[in-house]
Amino acid sequence: MNTSKQLKLGSILSYAQMILSVVISLVYHPFMIRLLGKSEYGLYSTVASIISLLSILNLGFNAGYIRYYSKYKQAGDTENIYKLNGLFMIIFTIIGIVSLIGSLFLSFNLKWIFDKGLTVNEYATAKILMLLLGVNMALSFPMSVFTTIISANERFVFLKVLGMLRTVVSPLVTLPLLFLGYRSIAMVSVSLGLSVLTDFCYFIYVKKVLKNKFIFHGFEKGVFKSLFIYTSFIAINLIVDQINWNIDKFLLGRYKGTEVVAVYAVGYSLYQYYMMMSTSISGVFTPRVHHLVNETKKDSFEQRKVLTDLFIKVGRVQFLILGLVASGVVFFGQPFIYYWSGVGYEESYFVVLLLVFPASISLIQNVGIEIQRALNKHKFRSLAYLVMAIINLVLSIFLCQRYGAIGAALGTAVSLVLANGLIMNIYYQKACNLNILAFWGSILRLSLGLIIPIACGILIMQFIDLYSIWALLLFIIVYTAIYCASMWFIGMNAYEKDLLLKPIRKIANKIIKKK
Incomplete structure (x- = not known):
């Protein structure tokens, strides 16, 4: 299959995998959380969040591989590609060993981490979970070299198909074990087994299909130093993400116990689905952004106009989709969480609200990240977000001890508003040649x-018992219809209406031609 077909089909499969992942998670979660129980679900979430902090060791080197691979491939330098493979295997094997040592240290020092946050039985389970997840994380580093090589060779179809298979197989294997009485240890063991199996498939593909080799000596002078400089700001972003989205669960586990972590984790899971919808849209526009920057004069009025136009177009489309979901969470979130997770997760509703609304500022401006990168002005964002992460950490330490899951989410919310709502919007206006006032006006x-829709949503909440499953489903459909109609007649412009009508016309024309 040629490159253009790989890209096109890979893009389609990427969306399919995202939809499949969300649908399966929404269906799988209610069974998993009830079979594990609130305490063990919280324990699993806490341990997983701590181990995921070790992913910081990646330092963004994968992005550096693709940069150098492209350089050597364009020059037809196969030998240096093989040396690059060897260099990265050495780097990631060392990182994997460091990660394993780190996870062993953590697993044998759990009381230092959690203090009095866990019971005696939870400490025993946490130790096994930490070891299993630690082995999984350690293996993922050297094995990521194979997935990076496959991506660099633009063999996206294989990657996505295998990823989709894993997404489907994981709950099919895990659920029967949970029904048989096995708990979080079995769940993590299945995950480890599937990781080893898929990693083996990647290894075979690289060796047998791509016929890539690994040379472990004679590396080009200065490559590692250049890689380290190139990936340093990517590494800052990795650190920031880990602090913002995983430290809350660790703090809650230490100060409040696993049941409070479970409450936070339910709200955070719903936020993750919300975030995925935004990033899947903005990712499509990455090549377009770089093209516009390259064909216009730096800091010119023309560049300001075309970039602002794109920024507004993409932002409005994202707002249309995220506005429906965010407002839907307000009106239907409480009964949905009741049916999805069960009794005892009432505070999860406030957690998801505190995460969704502040994050929406950056999510409708996601294309701005690519504009920064295309203009080579992304360093400021990394540093601003690092400051934001520190503020989040400090606030969350104090707030989670007093207000539990809601306090932890509030700390994140405040830092998101400061960084995304204030600092980044000023930076877009002043440094990135974007008309932010025009964006927010639109x-x-x-x-x-x-x-x-908001008026109707308030009336529905006041007069309808949404804790009846059929009433909940019916009025979600009714609200969606009202939202779509209102946006069509009041909010949407001709361009947005055409985006929706074009595929409908194409399908209609095909049906007419067949007849």
Whole structure:
């Protein structure tokens, strides 16, 4: 299959994998959380969040591989590609060993980490979970070299198909074990087994299909130093992400116990699905952003206009989708969480609200990240987000001890508003040649379409018992219809309407031609 077909099909499969992952998670979660129980689900979430902190050791080297691979491939330098493979295998094997040592240290010092946050039985389970997840993390580093090589060779179809298979197989194997009475240890063991199996498939593909080799000597002078400089700001972003999205669970586990972690984890899971919807849209526009930057004069009025136009177009489309979901969470979130997770997760509703609304500022501006990179002005964002992460950490330490899961989410919310709502918008206006006032003016005009749905949502909450499953499903459909109609007639412009009508017309024309 040629490169263009790989890219096209890979893109389609990427969306399919995202949808499949969300659907399976939504169906699988209620069974998993009930079979594990609140305490053990919280324990699993806490341990997983601690081990995931070790992923910081990656330092963004994968991005560096693709950069150098492209350089050597363009020059037809096969030998240096093989040397690059060898260098990265050495780097990631060392990182894997360090990661394993780190996870062993953590597993044997759990009381230092959690203090009095766990019971005696939870400490015993946590130790086994930490070891299994630690082995999984340690193996993932050297094995990631194979997935990076496959990506660099643009063999996206193989990657996505294997990823989709794993997404489907994992719950099919795990659920029967949970029903038989096995708990989080069995769940993590299945995950480890599937990781080893898929990693072996990647290894075979690289060796037998791509016929790549590994040379472990004679590396080009200065490559490692150059790689380290190139990936340093990517590494900062990795650190920031880990602090923002995993430290809360660790703090809650230490100060409040596993049941409070479970409450936070339910809210965070729903936020993750929300975030995935945004990133899947903005990712499509990455090549377009770089093309516009390259064909216009730096800091010119023309560049300001074309980049702002794209920024507004993409932001409005994201707002249309995220506005439906975010407002839906407000009106239907409480009964949905009740049916999805069970009794005892009432505070998860407030957790998801505190994460969704502040994050929405950056999510509708996701294409701005690519604009920064294309303009080579992304360093400021990394440093600003590092400051944000430190603020989040300090606030969360104090707030989670007093207010539990809601306090931890509030600390994250405040830092998100400061960084995304204030600092980054000023930076976009001043340094990235974007008209932010025009952007928010356009979003404000679009948001007029929310007035009718919000009024209807308030009436539904006041007069309808949404804790009846059929009433909940019916009024979610009714609300969605009202939202779509209101946005169509009040909010959307001709371009957005055409985006929706074009594929409908194409399908209709094909049906007419067949007849």
